[in-house]
Amino acid sequence: MKTSNETLALAAAGGDAAAFANLLERQYDRLFRLCFRLTGSQADAEDLTQDICAALPAKLRSYRGDAALTTWLYRLCVNAAHDRRRRAATHAKAASGWGDWEVNRRAADTETAQAVDWLTCAMRAMPDDLRDTLALVLDDMTHAQAGDILGVSEGTISWRISQAKKQLAQMRKEDTP
Numbered sequence: 001m002k003t004s005n006e007t008l009a010l011a012a013a014g015g016d017a018a019a020f021a022n023l024l025e026r027q028y029d030r031l032f033r034l035c036f037r038l039t040g041s042q043a044d045a046e047d048l049t050q051d052i053c054a055a056l057p058a059k060l061r062s063y064r065g066d067a068a069l070t071t072w073l074y075r076l077c078v079n080a081a082h083d084r085r086r087r088a089a090t091h092a093k094a095a096s097g098w099g100d101w102e103v104n105r106r107a108a109d110t111e112t113a114q115a116v117d118w119l120t121c122a123m124r125a126m127p128d129d130l131r132d133t134l135a136l137v138l139d140d141m142t143h144a145q146a147g148d149i150l151g152v153s154e155g156t157i158s159w160r161i162s163q164a165k166k167q168l169a170q171m172r173k174e175d176t177p
Contacts, residue, residue: 003019030070034074048077052076052077136150
């Protein structure tokens, strides 16, 4: 005599592992087919079916046997599919724009790196006094502090920065096609 699905479900809800295994064996393909129709993707259907099966022991405790087990399982599948779609929509909404943001951030990083590389090469071509002065000022030193370090007046530092800017502008002009 074959045990009904409802009887197996009630036994599984009470902790009967053999009843649960038998129930899964009977219902797994049916659950998968419905999950496939709900998701439209084999991979998503496999994931959803596995999620449902993993949660089934706890969910079976709420099964009272009032409805056919297949009806109850179908409702469980539909609810799980809706939950999954809501989560996916929430994740998509939260992630919206992050791809563009990351592309722009990487482009800005690349531009910054190129500018630093160009400046480093350009500074190597400058006379030592201008290069040293520019390096100090670019390192957030005031003209007075740079003058103290280099042993020259603040006015000399200002003049050197002016000269360095002119040379850099000329070099940039020559590098630009």
